[in-house]
């Protein structure tokens with residue numbers, strides 16, 4: 166069968182069963198394929214087959230110095246660029262032994278939270294279109310552009326900002342940022358009420374998601390899932406809370422936890438988190454101190470020999486980098502632990518025994534991003 | 541909530557949008573107002589926020605030190621140093637950066653590397669061309685600031701409406 170198969174293979178399928186291949190082109194699955202075996206309307210077997218967009222990001226960082234890797238790493242996770250650079254910068258800074266000024270820490274948090282909303286809105290649009298709700302596809306992707314505008318004001322690009330770097334952030338925020346950001350978030354919070362009315366409280370949405378794809382608490386812990394999937398399974402776990410990085414201990418926010426453990430809960434976690442992200446940014450804009458935002462590094466900055474491990478809460482869950490350095494200008498080895506890949510394992514668990522029609526809802530509720538998982 | 545009220549509430553939320561202004565902007569008749577140039581201050585060691593679009597090269601300041609080209613080396617190899625027929629006392633070899641936009645990823649790390657305030661990035665993103673050759677910008681071409689003739693629009697917010705005007 167597909168995973169690990171070399172050359173042509175054949176298989177015997179029982180008479181009343183049918184094997185369906187989904188992907189790896191882009192019919193919603195992303196660059197990812199999974200094969201399902203169906204018996205009537207029920208899924209009896211699932212074989213996820215990741216790796217179509219593997220480009221060796223870990224290996225490639227060994228040939229680049231600490232700054233040059235950033236544009237490359239960003240491209241692994243295009244909806245979540247700030248948060249994939251985050252742990253990389255934190256680990257590199259630990260190896261370089263530099264302290265980041267508080268203003269830079271807060272700016273990192275603003276960018277990171279804004280990125281979380283951008284990523285969740287993308288997720289929401291696709292989840293809605295998978296459930297056949299095209300209005301809810303248009304609205305989030307339209308409003309997402311206003312948040313991307315905010316990112317553009319700070320980071321100078323619409324998607325790949327390269328904003329977090331080892332040593333701080335690239336630049337300060339422009340003077341009119343606070344006013345524009347508050348206006349945008351005021352507008353966006355009103356829109357979230359509209360979203361609830363048309364989608365999250367819509368009986369069609371409830372029927373398609375409640376009780377579908379249940380991942381019980383014990384199973385979630387045993388499989389080691391992270392992020393919204395874990396929180397929807399009644400586990401209060403958030404890297405921002407458990408091991409605060411940047412200055413997350415100075416802001417107040419809540420972590421959503423749902424007892425339902427189903428697809429509905431996973432959707433609600435995303436909605437809840439968007440509101441909390443706005444809350445965090447509002448607090449930061451109130452109290453952000455002035456000061457420098459970047460520690461100047463030499464173009465070929467050396468690190469101490471040793472290891473560093475850093476973890477942040479990306480929009481899909483805990484994103485971690487483990488860098489080993491031999492004291493040169495480039496990492497000796499980099500290991501990236503991405504949330505998408507860690508959540509993929511439950512796909513098999515959730516899909517077996519569910520209806521074919523529930524497959525899109527369950528699949529996308531995991532917020533699986535193939536490029537990030539394959540890195 | 542019953543199915544009937546839920547459905548009506550969803551429909552009402554959609555109907556509320558009917559009289560609202562259109563959110564999208566009409567490109568290419570109009571264009572979004574951009575945040576300005578991205579430049580870097582080597583003395584302070586921090587950049588000035590702006591849009592990272594096509595580069596601008598201030599020829600008279602460039603010393604041909606190649607640091608921008610070295611910075612780009614492992615990113616996309618987009619910068620090549622080329623000879624320009626131009627007598628300039630601070631640039632003895634008369635070499636200047638030439639950028640290939642078929643390769644550039646607009647990260648701006650070359651701007652951060654320039655120690656002489658010679659390189660910046662403009663807010664020009666209209667870089668379409670018929671051939672790949674046209675995407676190679678020579679130093680003279682990079683020195684010309686971009687001109688946008690189409691009217692610019694801004695995002696405006698009114699209570700729960702966002703539109704471009």
Ligand code: SF4
Nearest residue numbers: 612644645647648650
């Ligand atoms: S913006 Fe980045 S990719 Fe483009 S020329 Fe400069 S360093 Fe190279």
Ligand code: SF4
Nearest residue numbers: 602603605606608654
């Ligand atoms: S643009 Fe700047 S970095 Fe590049 S060669 Fe000229 S002076 Fe040196």
